Amino acid sequence: MPRTRGLMLQIATGDARPISKQIVDGVRMKIATAELVPGDQLPSVRGLAQQLTINPNTVAKAYAELTAEGWLESRQGLGLFVATPRQRLSDGERDRRMDEAISAFVHEVAALDYPPERALSRLDRALQVLSRKTA
Amino acid sequence: MRDLVKAELLRFRGWALGAFAAHLLVLAFLARVVDLAQQPLLVYRVFGSIYVLAGVLLGLYQMGSYRRPNVWLNLLHRPLAPWRIATSLLGAGLAWLAVAAALPVLLAAAYQSGLTARVVDDRHWLLPLAAWLLAAGGYLAGACCMLGTRKRSAAALVLLVAVALNQASGVWALLVQALALAWLVAMLIVSFKPDLSAPPRAPLATVLLALPLQMAVYLMILLLQFGGQMLWIMQGSHPNNTETPPRGGANETERMSPKQRMLAGLAVSRAAQAPLWREQVALSDVAGIGLDLHAVPVRGALTNAAPTDFDDAGRGVRWTFSHDRMRLAGYRIVGGRAAGTLGVGAANAAFPAPTVAIGGLPGQPKGDRSLIAGNMLYHYVSDSARVLPRIRLPAGEWLLGVTPVGENLAVLSDRALYFFDGRDVVLGEALLAPRQRMPIPGAAGDLRDLDLIELVDGYLVSASFTSYAYMMDGAAPYQALSWVHDDGQVTTVARRALVFDYPAWFRYQAWWPSPALYALRQGALGLFAVPDPLQATHPAPMPRGIKLLAAGLMLVSLLAALWLVRRRALSMPARMGWVLACGAIGLPALASLWLLYPACELAGRRAEGQSALASAAPL
Amino acid sequence: MADTDYVIETRALTRRYGDKLALDTLDLAIAAGHIHAIVGANGAGKSTLFRILLGFLPPSSGSARILGRDSQRLTPSDRGRIGFVNEEHTLPSWMRVSAVTAMQRHQYPRWNQAAFDEVIGHYHVLPQQKVGQLSRGERAGFNLALTLAQGPELLVLDEPTLGLDVVAKRAFLESLMYSSAAESCTVVYCSHQMEEIERVADNLIILERGRLAHMSAPDEFCGRVTHWIADMPFAGPPPASVPGLLEVQRIDGLHHYLVLDQDEGFAGFLRGAGARTVQSMPVSLDRAVNGFLAKNHAMPVAA
Structure with a gap:
């Protein structure tokens, strides 16, 4: 029985x-950090809208985008669930985005005049939240 | 709808009950002290004004509170037709006015009728209705003032002015008030719409709003003229307050002493005896003939034009004339117990008209009184508590006053002057027979001064007709001298034409601004009224110049209307209607056209013109 | 005619007060459904527009239709289909809550008691209370409950949360967005509070000086406005030459530009004008709308 996770x-x-x-x-980050795991049910559109005091159409729009990107899947009559992970992007696109992220990171670090070793160790620690998911 | 009425009733509950209590308290106090049913006209006028004022204030407050744009929107934006909303609000206001204004009067009348021996006639039972109608009229006028644009909506007050000045009495007066009320209700309902600034669309609605507006403009013109007259007086050259009045004018004659007046009349007399009479005038006292009645009492009138009661101190009885019984009803001055009714003669017959008590005739016992009733003069004998007819004038004449002249009596009616032998008054109790009758050489309303001297062989009577010489109602002023022979023959011995003190434009200032509205005014003031014999005049013929002036103004207003209607958003029939109305009614109609229709179309044209210029500029 | 598709439709609607134009040939068509927010500076003509739409003011020229009906000829039953809430929440202060409710219930044929109960449940309003004794927030909630229970097809709200505290504002928005009665009606919401509009609006309508300046989804509008920071040694290019300029400021020697509808090409423009470094970033809705509305106002010239 799937459980609805509080979001x-x-x-x-x-x-x-x-x-x-x-x-x-926010939802992507929760999935990335394994706060949401595949099979978790998301709050209803109305419910989340009410929780955040926003227009339900806004939530619907966000859910639609997440579903389109493959993060969420809709089960007929039951609601929205976190989808089982699969490759969402092409390899080339993935590499391009990674390059972008690294370049942005490096630029910021350079401006901070931070020793690269310390920066690497900090990054390593930060990335452990992601490894927890795969563990 | 019922909910709206209930809500509005609830809203004013406190105020209405408070006003009811205060009003009742005042009436209860007054009823203990005086006979509320027999007060002079002024008292009823004061009360009436208070009712009207209270109504106006309620109307202003109620509609004023709804008129604010947001509140107005909230009130009218609902699935109810505006007229239903209006009638709900008005219904509540009118109901509370009935409680606050009419109910205490009704209770006071019930108290006087049930618990005292005072006279309460049918006419008095109409007073609560009158109070309500007055308050309701004020209320609706106040409400109308708050709806519509400020400049034009105050016109509703004109209907109150009409009610105040209308001459009808009794039930007829109530009918006039009810008509004014109906008009005000109609005005309010056509004004009660979401867009308060919008001019009326339907022809009927236009007439409902435009006519009072035109009347108000007309009234403003009269008030401006009055203001101008005040300035004239302040400036000091007004014929009424110059040191020496214009020579040969009506004012000069009015300011003369009776003796001077008599001499002035004799100066133009061609009669052979004129020099002799001049000497006699110089030697003898000139008697002025006065009036005991200044208005004729009307049976069933709500108020009293003249006092209806008198005290017989000797018997300790106060006699009050009852319109229902047409007899005098008495009660003890001390204690207030009833003391019976008193009619004419041994048969206790009804009086022919409402009576007014005046002083006793010369030679009668001190406690006795004379009673004037229509064409009759009665003698109230205190000793026997009897009423005896003493003078009977021809039917249809109104006996207005009795003046002792030497040993004789001069009795004035609205048509003639009668002389009676004073000795007969005390010799018997029979009807007196007139020795001479002199028809008044003019109209009663024009007659201002009546003076006479006794001659060896009769009387020399001077009558000057100057009362309304300052306005269009009056006769061209003149003075007439008549010689009344002992044998009853009357000869006119002089007629002195007097000069108008005021120029024609001044005398006809109520007429030339709008002959149509002047006629409407006269019609409205005389609606359902019995003409007052004391106000009858022989108007002087209208000068041609005045007619031309009025026609010129009507033409000007017609031409101006032709120009104006093209600058207002009006349909073709409406334009034609307005142009015709402006031609027929004159300047007040033009002003009402200006006030009713906003000039937004004009602004639009100007802006279009500007943009046309702007777009042309780059070329 | 597709009259029925639009709840509000104006054509060249113009309203003049003397020489001042409150509405200037406004063409506005609001589709049925959704929540539409109208924003505009004070005097942009919002209140005039509503007064004309409800037939309380005649247009100087042009036409206005509401629910497919000429707004100058609304019948009582049309009025029953249009709910209106203003910022004052004008209700008869001398009446009890229960009496006001009863009155509306009798007047509105489609009265929905469940909707009323649902909305009024958010507030501590007792039936025996006088309206005058309610707090501003309670009055607003009561007013909204009354209006929603009328079962309107179109609900017009003119700055309904003005002067409400945070709690009352939140309660009001919740009642508006999640009431079952609000689902079936088109809402036109006029506000100065961008935070609310961001939360509430599906569609953003910007009025400026009596004209329609913009209409789209709020984030779409947000996307049109970008903030550029350029380091220029000298005075920047004359403001008139800056494409899509909404606002320019010079802070600590850097030029800040808020521009409309500019893509990466704007960086080229700035470089061409002598900029040594150029950065750009998106802006919040609040900033975007304020910048947009401030466009025509006097601004300090970059010194």
Whole structure:
């Protein structure tokens, strides 16, 4: 029996990201950090809207985007569930995005005048949240 | 709808009950002290004004509180037709006015009727209705003032002015008030719509709003003229307050002493005896003939034009004339117990008209009184508590006053002057026979001064007709001298034409601004009224210049309307209607057209013109 | 005619007050369904628009239709289909809550008691209380409950949360968004509070000086506005030459540009104007709308 997980999401108005984008980002992060695992049921559109005091259409939009990207799957008549992970992007695209992320990171670190070894160890620790999921 | 009425009733509950209590308290106090049914006209006027004022305030407050844009929107934006909302609000207001204004009056009347021996006639039972109608009229006028644009909505007050000045009495007066009320209700309902600034669309609605507005403009013109007259008086050259009045004018004659007046009249007399009479005038006292009645009492009138009661101190009885019984009803001054009714003669017959008590005739016992009733004069004998007819004038004449002249009596009616032998008054109790009758050489309303001297062989009577010489109602002023012979023959011995003190434009200032509205005003004031014999005049013929002036103004207003209607958003029939109305009614109609229709179309044209210029500029 | 597709439709709607134009040939069509937010600076003509739409003010020219009906000829039953809530929440203060409710229940044929109970449940409003004794927030909630229970097809809200505290505001928004009665009606929501609009609106309508300046989903509008920071040694290019300029400020020697509808090409423009470094970032809805509305206001010239 799938269980509905409470979705501990924060949204902020006045942010440069629209609310639906904030929800998408938040859910992705929860899945990445294994706070949400495949098979978990997400709150209903109405329920999440009510929880966040936002227009239900905004939640629906965010859910639609997550479903399209393969993070969530809809089961007829039951609701939305975290999907089993699968390769969502092509290898080339994956590499391109990784390059982008690394380059952005390196630029920031360079500006901080931070020793690369310390930066690496900090990054290593930060990435452990991801390895926990695969463990 | 019922909910709205209930809500509105609830809203004013406190105020209405408070007003009811205060009103009742005042009436209860007054009823203990005086006979509320027999007060002079002024008292009823004061009470009436308070009712009207209270109504106006309620109307202003109620509609004022709803008029704010947001509240108005909230009130009218609901699935109810505006007229239903209006009638709900008005229904509640009118109901509370019935409680606050009419109910205490009804209770006071019930108290006087049930618990005292005072006279309460049918007419008094109409007073609560009158109180309610007045308060309701004020209320609706106040409400109308709050709806519509400020400049034009105060016109509703004109209907209150009409009610205040209308001459009808009794039930007829109530009918006039009810008509004014109905008009106000109709005005309010056509004004009660979401867009308060919008001019009326339907022809009937336009007439309902435009006519009072035109009347209000007309009234403003009269008030401006009055203000101008005040300035004239302040400036000091007004004929009424110059040191020496215009020579040969009506004002000069009015300011003369009776003796001077008589001499002035004799100066133009061609009669052979004129020089002799001049000497006699210089030597003898000139008697002025006065009036005991200044208005004729009407049976069933709600208020009393003249006092209806008198005290017989000797018997300790107060006699009050009852319109229902047409007899005097008495009660003890001390204690208030009833003391029976008193009619004419041994048969206790009814009086022919409402009576007014005046002083006793010369030679009669001190406690006796004279009673004037229509064409009759009665003698109230205190000693026997009897009423005896003493003078009977021809039917249809109104006996207005009795003045002792030497040993004789001069009795004035609205048509003639009668002389009676004073000795007969005390010699018997029979009807007196007139020795001479002199028809008044003019109209009663024009007659301002009536003076006479006794001659060896009769009387020399001077009558000057100057009362309304300052306005269009009055006769061209003149003075007439008549010689009344002992044998009853009457000869006119002089007629002195007087000069108008005021120029024609001044005398006809109520007429030329709008002959149509002047006629409407006269019609409205005389609606359902019995003409007052004391106000009858022989108007002087209208000068041609005045007619031309009025026609000129009507033409100007017609031309101005032609220009104005093209700058207002009006349909073709409406334009034609307005142009015709402006031509027929004159400037007030033009002003009402200006006030009723906002000039937004004009602004639009100007803006379009500007943009056309702007777009043309780059070329 | 597709009148029925639009709950509100104006054509060249113009309203003049003397020489001032409150609405300037406004063409606005609001589709049925969803929550539409109308924003605009004070004097943009929002209140005038609502007053015309409800037939309380005649247009100087042009036409306005609401629920397919000429707004100057609304019948009582049309009025029953349009709910209106203003910022004052004008209700008769001398009446009890129960009496007001009863009155509305009798007047509105489609009265939905369940919807009323559902919304009023959010507030501590007792039936025997006088309306005048309610707090502003309670009055707002009561007003919304009354309006939603009328079962309107169109609900117009004119700054309904003005002057409400955080708690009351939240309760109001919740009642509006999650009430079953609100689901079936089109909502037109006028507000100055971007935070609310971000949460509530499906569609953003910006009025400016009586004209329609923009209409789209809020994030779409957000995407049109970008914030650029350029390091320029001298005075920047004259403001008139900056494409899509909404706002320019010079802070600590850096030029901040808020621009509309500019892609990466704008970086080229800035470099061409002598910028040594150029950065860009998206902006929040609040910033985007304020910048957009401030466009025509006087701004300090970059010194």
